[in-house]
Amino acid sequence: MSKCLKCDKLPTLAEGQLSVFLWPPMGHTMGKIKSLLKDYEDVQTIGGGLSFSIESRDMPEFAHKLNTKLTLQERQDSNCLIHQGKRTPSIDDFSCVTSLQKMSSLYDAQWLLDILTQERMTSHFQPIVHAQKPHEPFAHECLLRWQSENGQLNSPARLFQTAQQADLIFQLDRAAREIHIRNAEKQSVRSKIFVNFAPTAIYDPNNCLKSTFEIIREVEIDPSQIVFEVVETERINDPDHLKNILATYKEHGFKVALDDLGSGHSTLNMLGALHPDFVKLDMEMIRNVHKDRFKSELVRKIVDLSHTFNIEVVAEGIECKEEASWLVSQNVDYMQGFYFAKPQAEPYEFLNRRRAH
Incomplete structure (x- = not known):
C-alpha cells in the first residue's frame, strides 16, 4: 500500500x-x-x-x-x-x-515529535446513551490523551495547538484516528465508536485515509460500527473539500457526524449540503437549555429540521438532570456528558459487563 x-x-x-x-x-x-x-x-x-x-x-x-x-x-x-x-x-x-x-x-515541537515516535498516546471513551434508555450506551466517543514523561495523562489541546503551528496536524490526526481504532478493538467495544477528525488534516482523502482504512480491515471492525466525526465544524472554509471527505467515508461503509452544530451560522447552512448521518448539538447551546427561551427554541428547530432529513441528533455536554429531561421531551435521539459518565480508559459497556460477573 x-x-x-x-x-x-x-x-x-x-x-x-x-x-x-x-x-x-x-x-x-x-x-x-x-x-x-x-x-x-x-x-x-x-x-x-x-x-x-x-x-x-x-x-x-x-x-x-x-x-x-x-x-x-x-x-x-x-x-x-x-x-x-x-x-x-x-x-x-x-x-x-x-x-x-x-x-x-x-x-x-520536538516534544510532540517524541510523543508521536514513542507512541505515547491513548484513548479514553465517553458513552453516548439512548435518550429513551439512558442506561444503555448507543456509542462511545473516542477522546485522545497523551502521556508525559512522568506517566501523567493529559488532554489533547496542547498537542493540536502545537501540531497546527509546526505543520504536524496531518501526522497527529492520522495517528489519533488509528490509535482509537486499535484501542476500540483491544477493548472489545461492541457499540458504535465516534472517531474525531479535522478536515484540514486530510489533504486528499483517497490517499490520506488509506492507512486508516487498512487498519480497520486489519482489526476486522465492521465499517458500520464507526462514525467519523468532523471537529471544529464552525471553522470550515472549504465545504466542497469536506463534502469530498464525507463522501469517501460513506463509500467505504462508514457513518459521518457533524460536531458543534449551532455554534455558528455556517454550520446550519452546511446541514443540507453535507447530509450527515448524525449531528451533535454544541454544548454551549445545551447549557441551561431548559430555562433559556432562545436556546430552547433553537434546539427545537434544529431537532425538527434534522429529523425531516433523517439525521439523528446527539446532544453533548449535558451536566444535570434538568437538561437531560428537557432534551428527552424534545425527541433528541442520543445524549452525552458528565451527567452520564466522564471519559475513562475502559468503555462504559465493558465496565458493566465486568461488574455483572
Whole structure:
C-alpha cells in the first residue's frame, strides 16, 4: 500500500554541523536577524539573504530566540533552508525551503515529535446513551490523551495547538484516528465508536485515509460500527473539500457526524449540503437549555429540521438532570456528558459487563 507523504511521514531534524540560510524581508527584519546572529559562526550575506553555521544541538535555542525577538508576521514572511554540512543551495533544494515560522515551530515541537515516535498516546471513551434508555450506551466517543514523561495523562489541546503551528496536524490526526481504532478493538467495544477528525488534516482523502482504512480491515471492525466525526465544524472554509471527505467515508461503509452544530451560522447552512448521518448539538447551546427561551427554541428547530432529513441528533455536554429531561421531551435521539459518565480508559459497556460477573 502506498503511503501518503503528508500524513504518514514524520519530519526529521538534521543533526551535526548545519548550514542555515535565511531570506528575510529587507529592512527592519533583516536588521533584527543580524543582531541575533552575532554569536554564530561564518555569518555571510548570500543571494539577498544570510547564512551561518550552527550545531544541531543549538537549534532549539536559536528557534526560541526567533520566536521571542521576531513577530509572527516577520517569521511568516521570512524563508529558510537547513543543510547538513557546508555547501551553497542549488535549484534542487527549492522544495525544502520553508518559512521561518514553520522551522522555528518544528524545533519547538520536538516534544510532540517524541510523543508521536514513542507512541505515547491513548484513548479514553465517553458513552453516548439512548435518550429513551439512558442506561444503555448507543456509542462511545473516542477522546485522545497523551502521556508525559512522568506517566501523567493529559488532554489533547496542547498537542493540536502545537501540531497546527509546526505543520504536524496531518501526522497527529492520522495517528489519533488509528490509535482509537486499535484501542476500540483491544477493548472489545461492541457499540458504535465516534472517531474525531479535522478536515484540514486530510489533504486528499483517497490517499490520506488509506492507512486508516487498512487498519480497520486489519482489526476486522465492521465499517458500520464507526462514525467519523468532523471537529471544529464552525471553522470550515472549504465545504466542497469536506463534502469530498464525507463522501469517501460513506463509500467505504462508514457513518459521518457533524460536531458543534449551532455554534455558528455556517454550520446550519452546511446541514443540507453535507447530509450527515448524525449531528451533535454544541454544548454551549445545551447549557441551561431548559430555562433559556432562545436556546430552547433553537434546539427545537434544529431537532425538527434534522429529523425531516433523517439525521439523528446527539446532544453533548449535558451536566444535570434538568437538561437531560428537557432534551428527552424534545425527541433528541442520543445524549452525552458528565451527567452520564466522564471519559475513562475502559468503555462504559465493558465496565458493566465486568461488574455483572
